[in-house]
Amino acid sequence: MLRKSAFVLFCLSALIWALLLVPALSAQGGNVDVYGRELPADAASYDMQVWTQLCDSTRTETSFMSAVTVYQRICGDTHMFDKLGDSLVDLDENLDLIPGAAESWEPSEDGLSWTFHLRPGQVWTDGTPLTAADYVATFRYMADPDHAYDFVWMWQGIIKGWSEAVAGEITPEEIGMEAVDDLTLIIHTEGARPYLPGTVYFWPPLQAKALAEIGPNYVLDPATSVSSGPFVLKEFAAGDHLYLEANPAYAGYRKPFLRELRGIYGDQLNGSFLAFQNGDVDRVNYVHISPADFEVIAADEVLRSHYLPNFGDFRTDYLFFDTYTAPFDSLQVRQAFAKALDRESIVSNIIGEQFGIPAYSFLAPGFPASDTEGALRDIQAYDCPAAQALLAEAGYPNGEGFPAVELKLRGESDARANWFIASAASISECLGVEITVNNMQFSEFMEGILARPTTIQFGAVSYGMDYLDPSNMLGVWVSTGRHSWRNAEFDQLVTDAGVLVGDPEGRTQMYKDAERLLVEDVGGVFLVHRIQGDLFQPYIAGNCLRPDRQGVSALHWGNDWCWGSFYITNEVANFDTYRSR
């Protein structure tokens, strides 16, 4: 009897101890992610590790994989796309290439191919290994004329056979992509292309098997979607919401602390800051913050300290001409317009010095081959008397006889349209010419600029990089590019520099010379190099926001490994956010 009572007593005490100890133990080691890693010491609990952004209800959207579409990516401004796989390479905060799905890469001795070595052990969520064949299938799919990919220009003249495949002259299987074995991928190029690794940094793979069996839309349905990236599709309702959750099978280089990424559709342009203030979203990009919102940010110490400016995609806003017809076929007229633009005044009074720096050339400071010494500065610098003299030399003294011209804009926001209205006013006031401003619809503008002959006599637009090489930025100015401006010497320099191997300094100099020609021949009148930025909630942290070489702490363009670094700090408890409602 005594033994039985002792046994019952023992069991009861064991139960009490278990009830007391289990929560204590689980609290001690419980803040772990799906990979079993302990979250950073200042991190909020794992169930709070959710990140939400606002997506645009009005955009054309067709897929969240760049290999399917670039211009129609789902939740395109939020970095929610391309999370279902890893690109071969990535960029760090200094825009240096770092290993992505490939742990190393090297060119062949003749420079005509690049070999990428994939990290072993990477798998898709259905258990299929990620192999070089997936990348080959993805690139073949992009080159397939039946796919009609919207970014085919990216590898024209770069990957061997690419242009011919796009034109339907050869099959996509014949392009220069080769899976030597499961972990070795070779990309054959048309000639030596030293910058090739930089061009493959934002194309995560589609799964070859799913692509063949279901087609590219397999990614859109959680029932068929597979991922080899840090996140996996949880829910997607077009125009309503997109939920991604951490992929437990992920074996790549950016395992996320965040449990879930959420995209909620709404009025992205006008509602983002309101949603941010209400604690409904965690990040707002600068393009969705109005001047009035920026005044609120500037006046609030907390908001101000969490608005992190960055160089973005080295975007430059500029004016351009149809130089094939009068009056802009005259170099003196173009020079007069360039020197009549008081860009310093516009930047300080209209744009704001925190959002841009006056541009005297196309390549923004810091971009390879850019004019960091200011050698091009005087060519287009504001000098109204000189501008007036140039216009008089062109046959239009005091603007007399100069036809009224229309400055066409590419569907700009009101705030940005003001930049160009001020530009038109500056030129008009100095030269006595009549300029009206027409903010066109985006697609109408693009069709006009690309038409030959162009239908845009005088326009304003911006451009930012797709990859970190001058061949990309200056490529838009070659005579086969998007502008009606031709300079044979410029074309030759850009073409020759594109294939130059073994002489990086000489190559850079060729691009510098080309840019000088662009500025002197006034292919464009350069207004501003944008300073971009993101507003983060105070409880967002991440090692990726560490200062770069210039000491700038920001979410840099192309810095996709950041998504393995972001987490929500326990400071979130001090805020009223969607997590606690």
Place this chain on the structure above:
Amino acid sequence: MTRYILGRTAALIFVMLAASAIVFVLMNNIPGGPFSLGERGYSPDALANLERKYGLDKPLLERYVNFVVGAVQFDFGYSTAVAGSPPVIDVILRTWPVTLQVGVYTIVLAFGLGLVMGTFAAYHRNSPLDNFITFTATLGIVLPNFIIATFLLFIFGFQNGWGEPNKIIIGPLTPGGMPVLGWDYFLPVITYALAPMALVARYTRAAVSEALGADYLRTARAKGLTDRTIMVRHVFRNAMIPLLTVLLPQIPNLLTGSLFIEVVYGIPGLGKFFVTSILNRDYPMTMALILLIAFFWGLTYLITDILYMVVDPRVRLTSSRAR
């Protein structure tokens, strides 16, 4: 009556054909296109591939004939702007119920409250109550809904996560169906209902006021009819005719949604496609919506005419041939 309805239905089909033909020609001749969205544009090869893929390489007439043949079978083609390029009919079937739901709640609120307000104002003409209702109605008309929406959002907080479980008041009637009512509906419905409610109130006040002053009411009172009978049989019935003319055409607008309301409140409905499909040059979607709206408006006017006859027996409907 049957002949009249058949005649009007035939006319409606003609209107739909004419509207679709006009829009089709205009749409394909204005600058820009569904593939003019990129920074650099497409290479000629890529553009040719895209046009072939979406059948835009065929002559305009052939494309229109294909569209009409498809539309008869409810096949409007594939959207060029919605994720996964789904069939347009699928997008409409997925999004329209959401818009319809918001629209029905809006109609109930706008018409219900508007009729009551207008009737009270007419019954108490020139009283403080009438002045208050008239002032409120004027405010509802002059205040644009984007101002109202902004204020509502500032006061009640940003809305997102449409249909999230924690926001549902009355759940779906069928498994996997749409929730019947959620907190998400309140702000959009109030914003959307204010202008039509003001319109209904003002027109109701005018129509009821006019009916209240009519000679036949004196006769009705002399016959000893109760106030309620007089109101229902005489006042409302006579006030209905001008109300039907003005108010019924509001319904197609409300049931097809609004770009602004849907974008601001993040409603996954059909309304925004009436504008975005044109901006994004989603030709198949635009054409389907043109047919939808033409059908809806034609149907509304047909129903309005039939209701005239029900409300006022003096109205006789005849088709042009019968005349």
